[in-house]
């Protein structure tokens with residue numbers, strides 16, 4: 001095993017690439033998943049704008065996307081990745097399948113967070129003349145903000161896991177390093193260090209997210 | 222002409238397990254500035270009735286006419302504006318838990334498009350009126366039930382309603398707190414001449430603040446009249462049962478009804 005500057009540099013680059021993939025995938029995942037989650041919430045039977053047929057369609061689409069195993073998805077979206085990024089390997093390319101895997105997952109989490117909001121509070125807002133937009137942004141999102149933040153934390157952790165999996169097919173980042181050194185070259189040391197770094201990253205993200213959620217929660221005295 | 226006119230109102234809930242006729246042929250009218258009570262046992266349809274007035278629930282038949290306007294003929298946009306005229310307070314207060322007391326009171330003004338600075342100043346005066354100015358920076362979770370209801374009242378005042386619907390507004394409160402909230406409501410009624418519809422199963426509440434009362438049973442109004450008359454000589458079995466069990470309940474719970 002070689003613990004020279006080269007190795008350290010490689011690990012640091014791995015961390016950087018992983019964070020790059022995870023943060024952007026989560027961000028894009030929310031760009032798609034947040035509106036989708038809101039739509040799922042308001043269009044459901046007891047939502048503020050019931051559209052049962054729309055809910056049905058979205059529900060099915062989300063379920064289908066969520067049931068495709070990530071490794072299969074990774075391969076299935078290669079044409080789209082090529083179209084968007086110009087190549088199908090490396091960190092930037094991996095953001096495409098990660099986002100597609102994350103969006104429906106995020107939509108479900110957003111949906112469940114928003115549905116936790118007390119019906120009575122929504123009704124009070126309606127009785128004050130609040131429109132759909134006000135209720136979505138000020139009541140649903142405002143009241144569910146801690147739950148939504150916990151959702152972001154869980155998403156980051158899950159996407160980090162997916163990103164490591166993407167390493168198998170040349171996705172870049174820490175997962176890539178773990179596969180190349182640990183699996184192909186039997187450099188167990190580097191693999192273990194990589195895994196420890198991954199675990200540490202999840203822990204740190206989790207801790208920050210939970211702390212923020214707690215600080216922002218005013219329901220408890 | 223009557224300020225609020227309920228005309229042959231019907232409401233049927235349809236579900237897989239069958240239809241529920243929650244309101245059957247309800248007609249009555251309320252004058253401006255009046256405090257009108259609706260009493261009835263649990264499940265009688267009181268909440269449904271009051272929710273039909275501001276169209277939180279869509280009636281299945283009949284008309285709701287407020288100040289000459291047919292509520293069911295309004296467009297979505299018009300309805301939102303008319304709703305600002307019809308405030309509502311609830312048994313469980315329904316405050317925004319992630320906002321301070323002050324920001325809760327600002328909420329209706331945000332909806333109405335009042336400038337933030339102006340709204341905050343006004344919100345404080347509404348809080349003063351309910352005696353909670355010193356709690357402006359607190360969060361609802363830090364308040365008692367009575368204080369939460371006061372915030373809800375300040376919030377509803379901020380939308381400058383002409384009508385206030387109270388759905389079991391004191392049912393979650395102890396007898397003393399109930400008294401102070403009733404006093405506050407009475408005060409508001411006099412000061413702003415807000416017309417009030419008070420829904421309750423607590424006879425004391427009706428006795429204390431309602432000018433007139435209607436007795437609701439199984440979705441029908443079986444009796445109505447001046448509070449004093451109905452309480453002194455109830456004509457129907459339903460009214461008698463409610464009014465006479467009041468004394469029993471008072472003994473059991475130390476003076477507040479159930």
Ligand SMILES: Nc1ncnc2c1ncn2[C@@H]1O[C@H](COP(=O)(O)OP(=O)(O)OP(=O)(O)O)[C@@H](O)[C@H]1O
Pocket residue numbers: 234235236241242243261262263264265266267268269270422
């Ligand atoms: N959304 C709904 N769907 C189906 N049935 C409903 C719905 N809301 C109310 N009901 C039914 O309508 C009837 C009247 O209910 P409502 O809530 O108006 O009674 P209430 O007099 O307010 O009772 P309580 O004193 O318990 O609040 C009940 O039989 C109830 O089950």
Ligand SMILES: [Mg+2]
Pocket residue numbers: 267268269389
């Ligand atoms: Mg009720």
